[in-house]
Amino acid sequence: xxxxxxxxxxxxxxxxxxxFLVLLLLTIVVIALTTWGFSxxxxxxxxxxxxxxxxxxxxxxxxxxxxxxxxxxxxLAFSAVFAASPAISAEVESGTTLAMLARPIxxxxxxxxxxxxxxxxxxxxxxxxxxxxxxxxxxxxxYSPPHPLEFLGFVIGEAAVILTLSLLFxxxxxxxVGGVSGLILWGLAWMGGIVGAIGLVFDNATLxxxxxxxxxxxxxxxxxxxxxxxxxxxxxxxxxxxxxxxxAANPFFAADAPAALYVLWCVIWILxxxxxxxxxxxxxxx
Amino acid sequence: xxxxxxxxxxELAKRYGSITAxxxxxxxxxxxxxFGFLGPNGAGKTTAVKLLLGLTPPTSGHAEVLGAAIGDRxxxxxxxxxxELFRYQSWLTAREVLALHCELAGIDRAxxxxxxxxxxxxxxxxxxxxxxxxxxxxxMQRRLxxxxxxxxxxxxxxxxxxxxxxxxxxxxxxxxxxxGLGERGTTVFLNSHLLSEVEQVCHRVAxxxxxxxxxEGTLDELLGGDTVRIRVSDLERAAKTGLSxxxxxxxxxxxxxxxxxxxxxxxELVADIVRLxxxxxxxxxxxxxxxxxxxxxxxxxx
Numbered sequence: 001x002x003x004x005x006x007x008x009x010x011x012x013x014x015x016x017x018x019x020f021l022v023l024l025l026l027t028i029v030v031i032a033l034t035t036w037g038f039s040x041x042x043x044x045x046x047x048x049x050x051x052x053x054x055x056x057x058x059x060x061x062x063x064x065x066x067x068x069x070x071x072x073x074x075x076l077a078f079s080a081v082f083a084a085s086p087a088i089s090a091e092v093e094s095g096t097t098l099a100m101l102a103r104p105i106x107x108x109x110x111x112x113x114x115x116x117x118x119x120x121x122x123x124x125x126x127x128x129x130x131x132x133x134x135x136x137x138x139x140x141x142x143y144s145p146p147h148p149l150e151f152l153g154f155v156i157g158e159a160a161v162i163l164t165l166s167l168l169f170x171x172x173x174x175x176x177v178g179g180v181s182g183l184i185l186w187g188l189a190w191m192g193g194i195v196g197a198i199g200l201v202f203d204n205a206t207l208x209x210x211x212x213x214x215x216x217x218x219x220x221x222x223x224x225x226x227x228x229x230x231x232x233x234x235x236x237x238x239x240x241x242x243x244x245x246x247x248a249a250n251p252f253f254a255a256d257a258p259a260a261l262y263v264l265w266c267v268i269w270i271l272x273x274x275x276x277x278x279x280x281x282x283x284x285x286x
Numbered sequence: 287x288x289x290x291x292x293x294x295x296x297e298l299a300k301r302y303g304s305i306t307a308x309x310x311x312x313x314x315x316x317x318x319x320x321f322g323f324l325g326p327n328g329a330g331k332t333t334a335v336k337l338l339l340g341l342t343p344p345t346s347g348h349a350e351v352l353g354a355a356i357g358d359r360x361x362x363x364x365x366x367x368x369x370e371l372f373r374y375q376s377w378l379t380a381r382e383v384l385a386l387h388c389e390l391a392g393i394d395r396a397x398x399x400x401x402x403x404x405x406x407x408x409x410x411x412x413x414x415x416x417x418x419x420x421x422x423x424x425x426m427q428r429r430l431x432x433x434x435x436x437x438x439x440x441x442x443x444x445x446x447x448x449x450x451x452x453x454x455x456x457x458x459x460x461x462x463x464x465x466g467l468g469e470r471g472t473t474v475f476l477n478s479h480l481l482s483e484v485e486q487v488c489h490r491v492a493x494x495x496x497x498x499x500x501x502e503g504t505l506d507e508l509l510g511g512d513t514v515r516i517r518v519s520d521l522e523r524a525a526k527t528g529l530s531x532x533x534x535x536x537x538x539x540x541x542x543x544x545x546x547x548x549x550x551x552x553x554e555l556v557a558d559i560v561r562l563x564x565x566x567x568x569x570x571x572x573x574x575x576x577x578x579x580x581x582x583x584x585x586x587x588x
Contacts, residue, residue: 005389009375016377095372099434102339102367103390104359285302286341 002105006113007120014083014121023079027129031136034068039140058233061143066231066252068133073155073224076126080159081182083121084166086175087114088281093174097286107282115167115274122159127152147230150257154227157266158220162186164273165218171281189214193221194251219266222258229254290353292317292442292473293338297347299497300333307333309497310347315490317441320464320474322488324481324576326584330497331477332370335446338475339367352441363392366435370446370477373427376420380411380430383419384437393438405433408463424451432463443467446477461487485576493583500583509579513545513572514552521564529558 014020041060045052052060088111091097101110130152138144145151162182169178196211198204215222237255293315300308308330315321325331336342338349340357354361374383384402393401406412409429419427428451435443445464449457464487467474478484484491485505492502501508517540526537532555533547544555549571556566 002390005386009386013375013377095369096375098336098341098369098372099367099374099387099431100390101341102362102365102369103387104362104392105390106359285343286336 001109003109003113003116006105006110007116010087010114010117011120011124014117019079019083019121020125023075023125023129027125030068030071031129031133034064034133035136035140038064038137041141055235057141058143059236059239061137061141062145062231062233062236063252065134065137065143065145066228069130069151069155069227069231070224070252072130072133073158073227076122076155076159077162077186077220078183079125080118080122080163081166081179081186084114084118084163085170085173085178085182087118087167088170089173089175089178092284092286101286107284108278111167111171111278111281112274115164115277118163118167119160122156122163126156126159130155143233145231146233147257151227151230154223154230154258157263157270158223158227160270161218161220161223161266161273164270164277168273168277168280171277171284185218186220189218189221190224190251192218193225197251215262216265219262219269222262223266225254226258226263228252229257290350291315292319293321293349293351293475295338295347295349298334298337298344298349299346300330300337300342301345306497308337311494311497311499313492313499313502315473315475317473318468318471319490320468320488321476322484322491323475323477323494324484324491324580325479325494327479329494331479331494332446333497334494335367335444335475335477339365339444363438364441366437366440366443368428368431368435368443368445368448370450372431374419374430374434377418379416379418380406380422380433381415383430384415384434387434387437391438397438401437405436408436409433410459425453425456428452429456429459432460436463436467439470440472442473442475444475444477447479448476449478449480449483457483481576481580491576493580495584501579505576509576512547512549513543513578514547514549514555515568515570515572516542516544516556516559516566517568518542518559518564518566521559521562525562525564528562529555532558 038061041057041064042052044060091100101107131148134145134148165185166178166182169181173181192211192214195207196214199207199209199211232254240253240255291314293313295311295313298308298311299306311334323331323334333342337344338351338356340362344356349356351358352361352364378386381402384405385398388398388401402415403412406415409432411426411429411433414422414426419430422430428448432445432448435445449460452460461483464474464476468487468489476484476488488505490502490504491508492499493508494500519540523537526535526542529535529542529544532544532551534545536543536545547555552569552571556569559566
């Protein structure tokens with residue numbers, strides 16, 4: 001299976017180009033700093049002689065964890081965009097593909113191999129980094145998010161979506177163009193999610209539709225909401241519900257888990273865009 | 287299809303929008319030939335190669351490589367290719383690049399080690415095989431590319447400007463490698479704009495210009511004998527015409543040029559002119575080089 005050969009090569013490239021090393025070192029710094037920050041939570045309020053309650057501690061820890069994980073998902077999505085955007089275009093520009101694709105390998109195997117290699121990169125980075133962060137938070141504050149596995153699934157899904165889109169761009173555009181496009185679209189989808197939530201708050205059908213459409217067209221924000229939901233304690237969701245619909249507009253809050261149908265849509269979306277990338281590259285003149 | 291020619295094309299054409307890169311290429315290259323595909327820059331040589339290797343689809347026409355349709359996987363296993371402009375993965379070592387291509391070409395894993403070391407030895411990179419490509423000079427990359435094209439003893443080797451970026455020693459080495467391939471019975475398709483290179487190694491040549499083959503044949507056929515220029519006076523026009531039995535005649539006034547004449551017949555030609563009443567002032571025999579022929583075909587002043 002030559003797709004696996006290409007996948008291995010892609011992974012090897014990112015290792016040799018020291019992407020992993022840089023991510024590892026910076027992530028260790030971030031985890032160390034955030035863990036120190038989390039370790040200060042239990043002593044909050046001690047100065048005033050009013051130690052914080054168990055519920056308050058969970059609320060603060062979960063909110064901070066969501067913010068830290070937003071940065072984490074942001075880094076993950078950006079890394080995926082920057083690794084995927086030049087994955088094919090750079091090899092076309094340098095003529096590497098001429099030497100490789102004159103061999104008995106199909107364009108399908110080449111594109112799918114690239115995708116598998118990039119996806120493996122995301123998994124290898126995301127799973128240990130997020131797990132270590134969550135474990136350390138549990139250790140120092142005693143807060144463990146209610147759905148850690150789902151959280152991993154949602155952030156990895158979000159990265160897979162933007163990665164697949166960037167790979168599609170990479171079949172036609174230079175790495176820089178694909179990278180910038182990927183990031184702008186990612187930002188637009190995030191804004192689209194907020195617009196949709198505001199529509200819900202004010203019961204405005206147009207805004208709600210914009211939000212829904214954006215969640216369907218580029219499901220990064222929809223999956224991010226799933227990640228947020230999986231980090232929130234039940235007490236926080238109950239309190240927010242009591243506060244009314246206004247909380248829904250907060251991009252760092254989600255009252256419900258994404259529907260199973262939506263998750264299925266995301267999987268179909270990824271496979272469809274991957275198929276589009278294969279189709280686009282098969283028609284590419286080398 | 288063991289008996290099928292190495293390459294057969296029929297009216298193979300490629301257009302990019304309004305630009306015609308290749309305008310109907312029809313040719314047959316038998317097995318074992320060292321075939322020179324010669325033309326000026328932009329003549330369509332690289333396009334022809336990309337079409338033959340399935341890297342880009344033809345606009346019209348069709349072609350067979352080793353008896354199979356373009357892009358056939360089994361046939362591609364038996365083809366080695368050195369592209370004109372390319373870089374290998376800069377973060378791999380030469381041995382890793384060779385191993386990758388062994389894998390892509392479907393070469394039996396047990397044979398990789400020997401294939402890799404043989405290829406490195408042939409292109410004189412054995413002592414640099416563990417170096418990263420990023421540290422290689424252009425010439426070394428070219429040598430490695432040639433080594434990659436030789437992996438697995440292919441039946442057809444396609445070389446696109448193999449000696450560009452090489453120093454004189456490198457060029458000599460490449461010619462020796464090509465001759466070695468010819469002796470083994472490997473078909474070589476050599477894309478080049480370097481006439482001397484083609485003249486030195488090729489059995490047969492096609493000259494391509496503006497996307498069209500303007501001449502094709504063995505070197506002897508193409509060069510078709512020698513040329514002689516004779517300064518002559520007092521010779522009737524009709525008598526001059528009679529000289530065309532010696533070769534292709536060009537009447538340039540004071541000078542008569544006969545192309546494609548067998549040099550042994552020059553004294554006979556001079557005797558004929560004298561017999562017809564002409565006075566011979568000068569005789570300039572000239573061996574036509576491939577370059578002369580090339581420039582003449584391309585309509586350039588010599």
